[in-house]
Amino acid sequence: MVNKSGFNSKEVCGYPLSIFFIVVNEFCERFSYYGMRAVLVLYFKYFLRWDDDLATSIYHTFVALCYLTPILGAIVADSWLGKFKTIIYLSIVYAIGQVAMAVSAIHDITDTDRDGTPNNMTFHVVLSMVGLFLIALGTGGIKPCVAAFGGDQFGDHQERQRRTFFSVFYLCINGGSLLSTIITPILRAQNCGIYSKQKCYSLAFGVPAALMVVALVVFIVGSGMYYKAKPEGNIMGDVCKCIGFAISNRYKHRSKQYPSREHWMDWAEDKYDKLLIAQIKMVLKVLFLYIPLPMFWTLFDQKGSRWTLQATTMDGNFGAIVIQPDQMQTVNPILILTLVPIMDSVIYPLIKKCGLNFTPLKRMTVGMFLAALAFVCAAVVQIEIDVSRKHLTYFNLTQFVNGMNKPVNVSTSEIFPFLIIIRATFFLQSGQLSCAFSRDFGFGSSYTFFIPSTLSLGSNCQESITGAEDIKPNSVHMALQVPQYFFITAGEVMFSVTGLEFSYSQAPSNMKAVLQAGWLLTVAIGNFIVLIVAEVAKLPKQWTEYVLFASLLLCVCIIFSIMAYFYTYIDPTEIEAKFRRNVGDDDDDKNDKQRKLEMEMMKRDLDRSDDEHYKGKQTKM
Numbered sequence: 001m002v003n004k005s006g007f008n009s010k011e012v013c014g015y016p017l018s019i020f021f022i023v024v025n026e027f028c029e030r031f032s033y034y035g036m037r038a039v040l041v042l043y044f045k046y047f048l049r050w051d052d053d054l055a056t057s058i059y060h061t062f063v064a065l066c067y068l069t070p071i072l073g074a075i076v077a078d079s080w081l082g083k084f085k086t087i088i089y090l091s092i093v094y095a096i097g098q099v100a101m102a103v104s105a106i107h108d109i110t111d112t113d114r115d116g117t118p119n120n121m122t123f124h125v126v127l128s129m130v131g132l133f134l135i136a137l138g139t140g141g142i143k144p145c146v147a148a149f150g151g152d153q154f155g156d157h158q159e160r161q162r163r164t165f166f167s168v169f170y171l172c173i174n175g176g177s178l179l180s181t182i183i184t185p186i187l188r189a190q191n192c193g194i195y196s197k198q199k200c201y202s203l204a205f206g207v208p209a210a211l212m213v214v215a216l217v218v219f220i221v222g223s224g225m226y227y228k229a230k231p232e233g234n235i236m237g238d239v240c241k242c243i244g245f246a247i248s249n250r251y252k253h254r255s256k257q258y259p260s261r262e263h264w265m266d267w268a269e270d271k272y273d274k275l276l277i278a279q280i281k282m283v284l285k286v287l288f289l290y291i292p293l294p295m296f297w298t299l300f301d302q303k304g305s306r307w308t309l310q311a312t313t314m315d316g317n318f319g320a321i322v323i324q325p326d327q328m329q330t331v332n333p334i335l336i337l338t339l340v341p342i343m344d345s346v347i348y349p350l351i352k353k354c355g356l357n358f359t360p361l362k363r364m365t366v367g368m369f370l371a372a373l374a375f376v377c378a379a380v381v382q383i384e385i386d387v388s389r390k391h392l393t394y395f396n397l398t399q400f401v402n403g404m405n406k407p408v409n410v411s412t413s414e415i416f417p418f419l420i421i422i423r424a425t426f427f428l429q430s431g432q433l434s435c436a437f438s439r440d441f442g443f444g445s446s447y448t449f450f451i452p453s454t455l456s457l458g459s460n461c462q463e464s465i466t467g468a469e470d471i472k473p474n475s476v477h478m479a480l481q482v483p484q485y486f487f488i489t490a491g492e493v494m495f496s497v498t499g500l501e502f503s504y505s506q507a508p509s510n511m512k513a514v515l516q517a518g519w520l521l522t523v524a525i526g527n528f529i530v531l532i533v534a535e536v537a538k539l540p541k542q543w544t545e546y547v548l549f550a551s552l553l554l555c556v557c558i559i560f561s562i563m564a565y566f567y568t569y570i571d572p573t574e575i576e577a578k579f580r581r582n583v584g585d586d587d588d589d590k591n592d593k594q595r596k597l598e599m600e601m602m603k604r605d606l607d608r609s610d611d612e613h614y615k616g617k618q619t620k621m
C-alpha cells in the first residue's frame with residue numbers, strides 16, 4: 001500500500017503492519033505506567049514513611065506532571081526530532097526513571113544495621129523523586145507522539161481503519177492498565193530482601209521497568225516498517241510569532257478606518273504564509289472547543305479517590321471473592337475492554353442504520369452527560385450508605401480485653417485480597433503460651449475479643465476466646481457502585497476514544513502531536529480542578545459534593561453542545577493541498593502583501609495628521 005507521502009508499507013487485512021508494533025508498545029508502556037502508579041501511594045506511605053497528606057499531594061502532582069509534559073514531547077517531535085526519534089529517546093529516559101524507582105525501593109542498599117529499615121532515607125527519597133521526574137518526562141513526552149505516529153501510518157483512503165486503530169489503541173491502554181493494576185499490588189505484597197525480608201516494592205517497580213524496556217525494544221523492532229513523517233522545522237516558534245504578529249498588526253489597525261478582516265488571524269497575512277495561517281486557524285478552532293473539556297476529567301479521575309473512599313464504607317463480599325475497595329477501580333478497564341468493541345461494532349452502526357448522524361462532537365457531548373449521570377448514581381449510593389451506617393471505616397477494628405494477669409502479645413496474619421472471605425488469624429504470645437485463632441469479619445465491622453484468665457499452655461484459643469460485635473459490618477454492597485462505573489466508562493468510551501481520534505483528524509499535518517498534547521492538557525487541568533474544588537468546596541455531606549460535580553458537568557455539557565453546534569468539520573489534508581497548489585500565487589501574494597503593508601505604514605506616518613484625507617483614499621481603493 002502506498003501511503004499519503006508515497007511511502008510503501010506492508011499491509012495485513014487492509015491495515016499497515018507497522019501499527020502492530022505501535023499497539024504492542026502502547027500496551028507495555030501503559031502496563032509500566034499504571035503498574036507503577038498503582039503502588040506509588042503505598043510506597044510513599046510505608047517505605048518512605050510520609051504522612052497521608054504529603055503522599056497524596058506528591059501523587060497528584062506527579063499525575064498532573066505526566067499530562068503536562070506531552071506539550072514538550074509534541075514540540076520536540078513536530079519541530080525538531082520527528083515522532084520516531086522522540087519516542088525512542090524519551091522511552092530511554094522513561095526506562096531509566098523506572099529503574100531508578102525500582103532501585104530506590106531496595107531497602108538493603110542503605111540498611112547498614114540490617115534491621116529491615118533503610119538508614120539513609122534521603123538517598124531513597126532523592127532517587128525516587130529523580131525517577132518520578134524522568135518517568136513524567138518520558139511517559140508524558142511520548143504519549144502524544146505514539147498516538148499521532150500511529151495515525152500517520154494510515155493513508156488518506158483509510159479513514160475507517162484509522163478509526164478502528166484508535167479504538168484498538170484505547171483497548172491496549174486499558175488492557176495494560178487492567179493487568180498491571182492487578183499484578184503489581186500482588187508483587188508488592190511479597191516479602192523480599194537480602195538481609196531482611198520486607199514488602200517487595202522493588203519488584204513492584206522492577207516489573208514495570210522491565211515492561212518499559214520491552215516496549216522500547218518492540219518499537220525499535222518495527223523500525224523498518226514505519227512511515228516517518230519529517231519534522232517541519234521550529235513550527236511552534238513560527239506559530240507563536242505568527243499569532244503574535246496577527247495580534248500586534250490587528251492592534252495597530254484598531255481604528256475603524258481600516259477595513260475589518262474575516263478572522264483576526266488574517267491580520268498575519270501581511271507577513272506570513274496563507275498555509276501557516278490556515279493551519280493555525282484549524283488548531284485554534286479545536287483548542288477553543290477544548291476549553292470546557294477538563295471538567296469531564298475532573299469527574300473521571302475521582303474514581304481513584306472519592307469513589308475508592310466510598311467503597312471503603314461498603315461490603316465487598318461477592319461470594320466467590322472479596323473485592324478490596326481499591327480493586328473496584330479495575331471495573332473501569334474491564335468495562336472499557338467490553339464496551340469499546342460493542343460500541344464500534346453494534347451501537348454506532350445501529351445508530352447509523354437509523355439514519356442518525358452521530359458525529360464525534362455529538363458523541364463527546366453524550367459522553368459528558370453520561371459522566372454527570374454517573375455522579376448522580378454515586379450520590380444516590382452515598383445517601384444509601386449514610387442512611388445505613390454512621391461510621392466510616394473499612395478496616396476491621398479489633399480490640400482485646402486481657403483477662404490474664406500477665407501481658408499478651410497479639411499479632412495478626414496478612415489478609416489476602418482474593419481469599420474467599422475475609423478471615424483474620426491472630427497469634428497470641430505470652431511467656432510459654434503461644435496459640436492462634438481465626439475469625440471471619442464483615443466489612444467495616446468492629447469486634448472486642450476477651451482473653452480469659454484461664455488461658456494457659458495447651459489451651460485451644462479458637463474455642464476459648466470469645467468476641468462481641470461492637471459495630472455491624474457495612475451493609476451496602478459494593479456491587480451498587482457498578483452502575484456509576486458503567487456510566488462513567490460508557491461516557492469515557494464516547495468522550496475519550498472519540499476525542500483522541502477527533503484531535504488527530506482535525507489537526508494540520510505538521511501539528512498532529514501538538515494537538516494530541518492539547519488534548520492531554522485537558523486531563524492535567526481536570527486533575528488540578530479536583531485539587532482546587534476539594535480544597536475550596538468543603539461540603540458537609542459527600543452526596544452533595546457528588547451532586548455539585550454532576551451539576552457542574554451538566555452545565556459544561558450544555559455549553560459544549562452549543563460550541564459543537566457551530567463547529568464545522570474540516571479535512572486538513574484537503575485544505576493544505578489547496579494552499580500548496582496555490583503556492584506560487586501565494587509567494588507573489590505574500591510579496592504584494594508585504595509591499596502593501598510597508599506602503600500602508602509609510603502612508604500612515606505621513607497622513608497621521610490628516611485622517612479624513614486617508615479615509616477618503618481607503619474607500620476609493
Ligand SMILES: CC(C)[C@H](NC(=O)[C@H](C)N)C(=O)O
Nearest residue numbers: 173174177332333336496523
Ligand atoms: C488518560 C486516558 C483517558 C487513558 N486512560 C484510560 O484509558 C483509563 C485507564 N481508562 C490513558 O491514556 O491512560
